[in-house]
Amino acid sequence: MLSFLYARQSGLDDPVRLRRAESTRRVLSLKLNHNRDVDRIHGNGINTLDIEVIDGRYMLSGGSDGVIVIYDLENNSKKPQYTCKAICTVGRSSRHVHKFSVETVQWYPHDTGMFVSSSFDKTMKVWDTETLKPAEEFQFDGNVYCHHMSPVARRHSLVAVGTKDPKVQLCDLKSGSRIHILQGHRGEILSVRWSPRYDHILATASTDSRVRIWDVRRASGSLFTLDQHNGDKSKVSSEAVNTAHNGRVNGLCFTADGLHLLSTGTDDRMRLWNSGTGENTLVNYGKVVNESRKGLKFTVSRGCSPEFVFVPCGSSVAVYGLHSGELITMLRGHYNNVDCCEFHPDYQELYSGGKDCNILAWVPVLRQPGIEDDETNSKRGGTQAAINPAFEDAWSSDED
Amino acid sequence: MSRKRALIADTFCLTKRRRCAADSVTDGAADIRSSLQYLMTMFSRKLFNDSLPPVVLKHQLYSLHNDKTSVDKQVNELRENGELLMFQLGFDSEAFALVFAEDYRTKVLQGEAGRETLGTVEKFLAKLIPGCSDLSFNKEKMLKEFLFTDPEITQLVKSGVLTVRDAGSWWLSIPNSGKFIKYFIKGRKAVLGVVKKSKYGEILKTELEGRRTTSQVKFQMKYHIHDIMGAELVECIQTTSGTLLRYVDGNVN
Numbered sequence: 001m002l003s004f005l006y007a008r009q010s011g012l013d014d015p016v017r018l019r020r021a022e023s024t025r026r027v028l029s030l031k032l033n034h035n036r037d038v039d040r041i042h043g044n045g046i047n048t049l050d051i052e053v054i055d056g057r058y059m060l061s062g063g064s065d066g067v068i069v070i071y072d073l074e075n076n077s078k079k080p081q082y083t084c085k086a087i088c089t090v091g092r093s094s095r096h097v098h099k100f101s102v103e104t105v106q107w108y109p110h111d112t113g114m115f116v117s118s119s120f121d122k123t124m125k126v127w128d129t130e131t132l133k134p135a136e137e138f139q140f141d142g143n144v145y146c147h148h149m150s151p152v153a154r155r156h157s158l159v160a161v162g163t164k165d166p167k168v169q170l171c172d173l174k175s176g177s178r179i180h181i182l183q184g185h186r187g188e189i190l191s192v193r194w195s196p197r198y199d200h201i202l203a204t205a206s207t208d209s210r211v212r213i214w215d216v217r218r219a220s221g222s223l224f225t226l227d228q229h230n231g232d233k234s235k236v237s238s239e240a241v242n243t244a245h246n247g248r249v250n251g252l253c254f255t256a257d258g259l260h261l262l263s264t265g266t267d268d269r270m271r272l273w274n275s276g277t278g279e280n281t282l283v284n285y286g287k288v289v290n291e292s293r294k295g296l297k298f299t300v301s302r303g304c305s306p307e308f309v310f311v312p313c314g315s316s317v318a319v320y321g322l323h324s325g326e327l328i329t330m331l332r333g334h335y336n337n338v339d340c341c342e343f344h345p346d347y348q349e350l351y352s353g354g355k356d357c358n359i360l361a362w363v364p365v366l367r368q369p370g371i372e373d374d375e376t377n378s379k380r381g382g383t384q385a386a387i388n389p390a391f392e393d394a395w396s397s398d399e400d
Numbered sequence: 401m402s403r404k405r406a407l408i409a410d411t412f413c414l415t416k417r418r419r420c421a422a423d424s425v426t427d428g429a430a431d432i433r434s435s436l437q438y439l440m441t442m443f444s445r446k447l448f449n450d451s452l453p454p455v456v457l458k459h460q461l462y463s464l465h466n467d468k469t470s471v472d473k474q475v476n477e478l479r480e481n482g483e484l485l486m487f488q489l490g491f492d493s494e495a496f497a498l499v500f501a502e503d504y505r506t507k508v509l510q511g512e513a514g515r516e517t518l519g520t521v522e523k524f525l526a527k528l529i530p531g532c533s534d535l536s537f538n539k540e541k542m543l544k545e546f547l548f549t550d551p552e553i554t555q556l557v558k559s560g561v562l563t564v565r566d567a568g569s570w571w572l573s574i575p576n577s578g579k580f581i582k583y584f585i586k587g588r589k590a591v592l593g594v595v596k597k598s599k600y601g602e603i604l605k606t607e608l609e610g611r612r613t614t615s616q617v618k619f620q621m622k623y624h625i626h627d628i629m630g631a632e633l634v635e636c637i638q639t640t641s642g643t644l645l646r647y648v649d650g651n652v653n
Contacts, residue, residue, distance in 0.1 A: 284468035
């Protein structure tokens with residue numbers, strides 16, 4: 001690390017390089033920290049987490065009991081021991097609470113005044129954060145598995161919704177209309193994701209084992225379907241031609257630059273795709289255990305040099321190198337299945353939630369404090385200079 | 401400036417590499433070939449009366465090398481050079497069998513000697529081995545590219561080189577491989593059963609190698625161990641006494 005600092009100081013390296021190196025080092029040392037806790041509000045499993053993009057301060061969580069909670073992640077107390085408090089909840093006593101489990105929550109990408117939640121009670125609600133009342137409610141015919149708003153869109157405010165219906169519906173927040181439909185899938189839509197690079201590119205994953213990429217400006221069907229064999233029809237039995245996975249595809253995640261797309265399926269595989277051409281990069285992650293019947297929410301790190309993928313695997317979170325495919329580590333700490341995880345890019349922390357109703361915070365292990373320790377200084381108070389206990393004179397008596 | 405080309409990841413992996421230098425295998429196409437040959441020595445020829453070429457499964461290589469992506473890449477390189485042939489075995493969509501092209505050719509011709517299908521098979525092998533690296537063929541390809549006639553295709557299916565996949569398409573296959581697949585699946589199930597029945601569902605790899613094989617297990621124990629490790633049917637945990645294999649729940653087997 002000193003070499004990176006020196007190189008930045010003398011101008012040999014770009015400043016971004018030091019930042020990336022430090023982010024990577026921090027992600028490689030993620031551990032369950034007993035100093036950091038998140039308030040336990042949910043009485044049932046946690047299905048989804050979302051950290052707002054602007055400040056990275058507030059986190060939303062949606063649970064299987066229909067409850068939605070907002071947490072404040074910032075540590076304002078001077079102590080390292082900190083519990084992230086729940087600021088407000090839409091609990092079971094609220095009139096507008098979802099009747100069944102909340103599957104996806106997402107902050108409005110441009111400010112925290114609004115958030116959208118979708119649930120198995122066949123509705124999607126747009127909430128006002130101030131009053132915690134829904135400003136808008138969209139009704140659907142089947143269970144809503146997932147929804148997503150584009151993080152970069154300025155020209156439109158469409159929410160893509162994936163339900164039991166094979167048609168992907170686009171709801172417009174500005175006008176409240178939902179006439180735009182994307183047809184092409186033949187099974188339930190388990191995951192939808194907008195590209196973080198272009199505001200018109202949408203990826204959808206379905207139980208018919210296919211992942212389709214759409215351009216919402218076009219009237220015709222999808223741009224292309226992701227094929228795991230890259231068009232090599234000879235490798236598979238004829239039913240499995242042109243599929244992204246050999247089972248249901250239940251998770252999608254774009255990398256931060258939007259150039260690659262990751263998909264996970266119930267065939268226990270995770271695949272990395274080039275999002276521009278739809279080509280399978282054939283990175284082999286090995287067996288990524290996936291037994292989820294509904295969508296799986298996983299995440300990719302941002303700002304590190306080899307990017308990392310955090311995938312919930314059973315009751316632990318597996319960390320893989322994005323392009324190398326090697327398993328870096330398994331983060332163990334949950335008591336039951338992990339359903340979702342979310343990466344905080346500014347502090348390189350990972351929050352994961354699961355069926356055991358806990359949200360765990362994985363924090364990078366810091367270096368041990370050096371000889372000059374501010375805390376011991378303030379405790380001693382007085383004119384003594386801070387001395388490392390090892391150098392303290394504990395044997396000579398005062399007589400000398 | 402060479403500084404700009406250095407990956408940030410390398411600085412963090414340096415200490416790990418120094419420690420693992422002893423057991424990590426330096427990768428290169430030559431090493432995949434030597435791993436393949438090592439695995440093929442474990443294949444018992446006598447069992448099939450020498451009618452089958454030595455067969456290795458692709459995921460057995462994953463148990464020998466760390467980086468699965470580079471193993472895949474090198475296997476594809478060898479296939480493109482025409483040295484290695486890959487087959488889709490019926491029982492698992494992810495299980496691919498690898499056979500050296502030369503071994504395949506000698507065994508197939510040996511099996512065909514004296515039969516009337518010999519000529520067609522020779523013609524097929526001549527088309528297949530240097531150029532084509534497909535796993536299955538459909539009718540247009542056989543008729544137009546390879547210039548086979550329908551009766552010739554029937555002869556190829558009869559000889560075992562092609563198996564029916566669908567109406568009008570065929571898998572490439574190893575003749576007489578039915579017995580191999582049967583013994584393989586039975587043996588895999590038996591070895592997994594041994595691991596499952598052990599105390600706590602886990603057993604040291606060295607101990608498993610030393611166990612007496614039941615009558616179900618026809619191959620060498622090591623062959624099956626590489627198979628279950630590579631297919632991730634057991635979890636491999638490094639301990640101070642060696643590798644521990646722990647049974648993974650939720651296996652279909």
